[in-house]
Amino acid sequence: MMTTQTRVKIRKCVSRRRQARGKTTYPFMILGAGCAGLSLAWNLLEMGVQEPILVVDRRERFENDRTWCFWDVEPTPFSDLATHSWSRWMVHDGRRETIATCREFPYLRVRSEDFYARVLSRLAAAPNVTMALGQPILHISESAREVKVTTTAGEFAGLHAFQSSGRLPGVADAGSTYVPTSLLQHFFGRTIRVDHPTFDPNCPSLMDFRASQADGPHFSYVLPLSTTEALVENTYLFPAEVSAARHRLEIADYLKRRYAIHPGRYEVLEEESGAIPMSTNRVPLVAGSSKITPIGLAGGAARPSSGYAFLRIQRQARYLAERIALGETPGPDLMSDVLGSPKYQFFDSIFLRTLADRPDLAPRIFASMFDRAKAASVIRFLGEKSTPFDDLRIVNALPKLPFMMAAIRSVGEWIRLKIGI
Numbered sequence: 001m002m003t004t005q006t007r008v009k010i011r012k013c014v015s016r017r018r019q020a021r022g023k024t025t026y027p028f029m030i031l032g033a034g035c036a037g038l039s040l041a042w043n044l045l046e047m048g049v050q051e052p053i054l055v056v057d058r059r060e061r062f063e064n065d066r067t068w069c070f071w072d073v074e075p076t077p078f079s080d081l082a083t084h085s086w087s088r089w090m091v092h093d094g095r096r097e098t099i100a101t102c103r104e105f106p107y108l109r110v111r112s113e114d115f116y117a118r119v120l121s122r123l124a125a126a127p128n129v130t131m132a133l134g135q136p137i138l139h140i141s142e143s144a145r146e147v148k149v150t151t152t153a154g155e156f157a158g159l160h161a162f163q164s165s166g167r168l169p170g171v172a173d174a175g176s177t178y179v180p181t182s183l184l185q186h187f188f189g190r191t192i193r194v195d196h197p198t199f200d201p202n203c204p205s206l207m208d209f210r211a212s213q214a215d216g217p218h219f220s221y222v223l224p225l226s227t228t229e230a231l232v233e234n235t236y237l238f239p240a241e242v243s244a245a246r247h248r249l250e251i252a253d254y255l256k257r258r259y260a261i262h263p264g265r266y267e268v269l270e271e272e273s274g275a276i277p278m279s280t281n282r283v284p285l286v287a288g289s290s291k292i293t294p295i296g297l298a299g300g301a302a303r304p305s306s307g308y309a310f311l312r313i314q315r316q317a318r319y320l321a322e323r324i325a326l327g328e329t330p331g332p333d334l335m336s337d338v339l340g341s342p343k344y345q346f347f348d349s350i351f352l353r354t355l356a357d358r359p360d361l362a363p364r365i366f367a368s369m370f371d372r373a374k375a376a377s378v379i380r381f382l383g384e385k386s387t388p389f390d391d392l393r394i395v396n397a398l399p400k401l402p403f404m405m406a407a408i409r410s411v412g413e414w415i416r417l418k419i420g421i
């Protein structure tokens with residue numbers, strides 16, 4: 001039987017031959033075969049799109065490079081891949097522990113390896129999909145007729161491109177109004193195994209602020225996979241430089257303090273790291289472009305106040321595929337409504353402004369939300385499905401004065417922007 005890897009290799013060769021002949025103009029080019037690119041490809045097939053689709057990525061292999069967790073507030077094509085589901089979680093503000101329980105919306109964990117395998121095997125079986133893997137994209141340009149993508153192996157042309165592969169030289173830089181975000185969630189995680197029961201497998205720690213806050217909000221995240229295995233992450237919310245070595249030391253220190261696990265007494269199974277911009281600024285990667293649609297993190301899919309992106313990427317992919325199947329022309333404008341209604345943009349901008357002005361309050365802010373509001377309200381709010389009652393509960397749970405100050409500053413900035421002073 002042909003494996004996914006083999007099929008992918010064959011398509012890669014086919015695509016190289018086509019490139020050499022320089023014949024195909026793809027109606028749809030997906031640049032970046034990560035979460036967003038593959039989710040879009042999946043949804044396009046799901047919607048019955050039969051025109052040729054090209055998927056380009058620099059990577060050759062798809063490994064378990066991350067795990068995605070999200071609250072199960074709506075169905076996705078990948079939720080059934082979840083290896084774990086938790087209805088209880090812990091937040092610690094440095095002085096006090098809060099345990100929240102919510103059976104209605106469990107917290108799911110999907111391994112990226114399982115997601116990649118599912119999508120790649122479907123793409124391999126689709127006659128209209130061409131995979132161009134192992135091809136770093138060097139340049140993208142757009143003309144009135146088409147988008148051209150130059151990779152290390154050659155050139156592709158398409159009518160539309162969906163770009164999740166980050167900022168690139170070429171049209172992406174021209175007149176871009178990208179503004180660096182003030183908050184950046186950056187983290188490093190280690191999946192470890194110990195030889196005796198240590199972790200409570202029923203209760204992940206979403207945010208444990210029992211750590212030095214000297215370099216801005218800093219917390220640990222623990223996903224217990226069993227009593228002896230857990231993913232332990234060290235996270236900062238400000239863009240301080242933190243080396244992998246320092247992250248490892250801080251994880252070791254946390255393990256010692258919280259679980260009395262000493263260095264050398266655990267096995268490291270996997271490591272992962274990432275940096276997620278937290279910003280209400282819609283990151284216009286490709287200013288002025290009409291044929292290149294940014295998707296995924298590059299398309300502002302991370303929820304500004306939390307950094308969670310998986311669910312929003314699924315919404316974005318479904319929305320785009322539905323519009324395309326309905327015959328609409330893709331382009332950045334098509335994306336304007338899909339992420340974050342004005343209500344959540346407003347809440348998020350005030351939330352981020354408060355964190356930026358008063359980083360010392362971060363532990364209290366996050367913990368009091370889980371401590372003082374009903375868990376289901378918090379989850380609906382995080383999942384952008386909150387009712388006005390939920391919103392009131394959240395507002396009521398948060399410290400009032402700093403949020404009011406931030407709201408006044410945000411409104412002032414908005415007015416200054418509008419009248420141009």
Ligand SMILES: Cc1cc2nc3c(=O)[nH]c(=O)nc-3n(C[C@H](O)[C@H](O)[C@H](O)COP(=O)(O)OP(=O)(O)OC[C@H]3O[C@@H](n4cnc5c(N)ncnc54)[C@H](O)[C@@H]3O)c2cc1C
Pocket residue numbers: 031032033034035036037056057058059065066067068069070135136137138164165166168272273274275276295296297298307308309310311313
């Ligand atoms: C370690 C980690 C854990 C995360 N955990 C969660 C979580 O639990 N829950 C959640 O909601 N979100 C999480 N996120 C955030 C978000 O869901 C992921 O980052 C998600 O993978 C973003 O999807 P994406 O398609 O935008 O980017 P990616 O999945 O990173 O895909 C981008 C693709 O572009 C390719 N690429 C980049 N540059 C080039 C180039 N020049 N040429 C060719 N190809 C290129 C890359 O190889 C990659 O395949 C996590 C992020 C990380 C990094």
